[in-house]
Amino acid sequence: MPKLTIDGRPLEVPPGTNLIEAARRLGIEIPHYCYHPALSIAGQCRLCVVDIEKVPRPQVACNTVVAEGMVVHTETERVLETRKSIMEFHLINHPLDCPVCDQAGECWLQIYYMKHGLYDPRMVDEKVHKPKAVPLGPHVILDAERCILCSRCVRFCDEVTGTSELGIFHRGDRSEIGLFPGQELANKYSGNVVDICPVGALTDRDFRFQVRVWYLDTQKSICPGCARGCNIEVHVSRRRVHHAEGRRVVRLKPRFNEAVNKWWICDAGRYGSAFVDGDTRLQAPARRDGEKTLEVAWTEMIPLAAGRLRGYRADEIGILASPKLSNEDLFLLRRLCDALGVGAVDYRVPPARPGDEDDFLIRADKNANTRGAELVGLGGADSRAILAAARERRVKCLWIFCHDLLASAWPEGEVLDGLLGAETVIFQGTNANPTSAYAHLVLPAAAYPEREGTWTNFEGRVQRFRQALPPLGRALPDWEILGRLLQEVQGAPRPARAEDCFRDLAATVPAFAGMSYRSIGDAGQLVQTARP
C-alpha cells in the first residue's frame, strides 16, 4: 500500500485511492464540487487543487491517485490563492439570489465562499441570464442560473440510474443543464439529484419555499417504505409551526450506509412521509359505542382493552400483527400472546397489487420488518384462516395492527363479513383507514419519527430508527401500548424504554443474541442467521 504524507501527516491507503479520499481519512477536507465518491471523476470544478512536491503546478486532488512517497500540501499560499480565484470564476454568472433560494443555508457555494473565497467582486459585466424555475419532472425543479456545471446530476442519471435524461447544452458561459428533447426527469430515483447538487440549481418541488433549512432539526432514521430499510435522516420543523403548512416532517434525506443504500433513496420513500402529519392520524384512544365514538383516556382504555382480551377464551381471539411494527413491538406482542395463550396470530396480509421492484433499492415487499416478524417467531397461524374464523363466529375478538384489510388482495365481502362477524374489533395503528372504521376499540400508535425502535431488513440487518418528534396527540409507541397491556394482563413491570424491550428480545430470541442498541449503532447489525 502506498505511503504518502498529507500536510505533514503520514498515511497509508490502498492503491488507487484519490487524494480527496486519502485526505478525508486524516480528517482533512479538500473543498470540491464535482467530485462524488459514487460517480465517475469529471475534474470540472477545479476547486480541489492541492500542491504536490516535485510537481510544478497545483493538481486536482480528485483525479490524482496516491503514489508511494507523495508529499501533498493542501493549505499552501498558492493553493489558497487558486481556490479563491476558482471560487471567483464559479460565481461570475451566479445570480446571488440566496434570499429566494431553497439551498441557502446548506449551499456549498455559500460555505466555500465563506471559507475559501471572501474576495471583493471584480465583475462589471452583466451576468448571463438563463431559465429559472423550470420543472424537470414531478419532483425536481431547475434554476439554470445558479448551476455551476459540476455535472454531478448528469453523471448520476448516466451512471447510477442509467436513464440519461440530463445533459449540458450550449457552449462557454452560456452552457446550461437541461433535459434531452422529449425527456422528463421522472425516474424512480430522481430526487437524489437534489441531494448531490452542491448548489441551488436543482431543488425539490415538494420542499420548495416550505421551510428555511436552518429551522430544521434532523434525526437518524430508517425508511419504512419497503423491506430494504434505506438509512435516512428525518428533517423536522418544530420551531415555526406556520411553516410548511403545519407539517412537522418536511423532508427525508438519504443517510450513507455502505451496506444498504449507499448515498441514495428512491422517490417513493423520499416523498412517502406525508402520512405522519396526515389528516387521518389517530390522535386519541377511542371506543365505539353503537353509532357514537367516544374518546377515552389511556388509563381507561388499557383496562378496557385488557378486559376484552381476557373476557374471551384464548381460541376466540385472533391477532393480525403487522410487518410494519418494530422488533420490540413484535416481541412484546409475542409475550402478550404467550400470556393470553393466543395461538391465532399472523402478520401476513397480501397487498391488492404486488409492489414494484427493481434490482437497485426498491423491494416488492412494502413492509419494513417482515424479516423481523419472521425471526421474532410471531405467527404460525394463517391470517386468512383467522379472518375466516371471525366470519364463522369462532374468533370473537379480532385485533388488527395497521393493516387496511379492505385494501388487501382478499375479496372485500369476505373481509367485511369477518369484521362484522367479530364481537370486538380492536384496531391499533397510526392512521385511520376503512378497516379502522369497523373497530370497537381504537388504539392510536406513534408513527416511526415519533418513537424509537429497530427494524430488520430483508437481508437480516437490524437497524435503529430514532425519535425526532413527540407523538401526535395522545398517540403512544406500539411497544408502550403493548407493555401497558401486558402489565394489565400479567402484572409484569412494563418496559420504560424501547431499549428495554430490545434487551429482552436479544436475551430470548437466538437470532438477536448478543445485540444491543449500542452494537447496532448507526450502520445496523446482521442477525445471527444472516451472518456469514
Next chain:
Amino acid sequence: MKPVQRVYLREVASGLVLTARHFFVNMGRHLAHALGRTEARGAVTIQYPEERRPYAPRLRSLHRLVRREDGSPRCVACMMCETVCPAHCIYIVAGEHPNPDIEKVCTEFTIDLGKCVFCGYCVEACPEDAIRMDTGILEFSSYSRGGMIYTKETLLSLEPAGPDGKPRSPVPIPADRTP
C-alpha cells in the same frame, strides 16, 4: 449634616417657595398666552395629541412593508427577519410569485406587535429593503392581544412619515375595535 438641616423646617420652606414660584410664574404666562400674548409660553411640554414633538429621523416606529411599483410587496419571504427576530414575533408564509425573475413572495406576513421589542433587527436584516420602521406611528394600543396582530395587508397600506416626522397614514384600527 448640619443641625439646622436636620430640623428640615428650613428646607421644607425653601421647597415650598420654589414650587409656589413656578406655579405663579407659569400661571401668569399661561394667562398672558390665553389673552393674546402668543410669545409668552408656559412650562407645559407639548399639547399632545394636537401638537407633536418632532421625532428623530431614525426613530423606530410602527413597521410597514415596502411595495413594488405594481403594489405587490418587495418581500421575497427569505425569512431573514423572522430568523433574526429576538422576540419571534414575525410569521411569514412563502409562496410562488407569478414573475419567475422574482420567484418568491410572502403570501402572509404577520407581525405580533404584542411581542415585538422594536429592536429594528428586521429592518437591518432585510436584503430587499422590504420592511421599514419609518411610519412615525406610535399609537397602536389595543384592548386585546388579537388587536396587536398586524397582517400583510395592513402593513402594506402604511406610508412613511412625512419630512416633519408626522405620520402620513392613519393609525391602523385594530381588529378588536370599531372606528
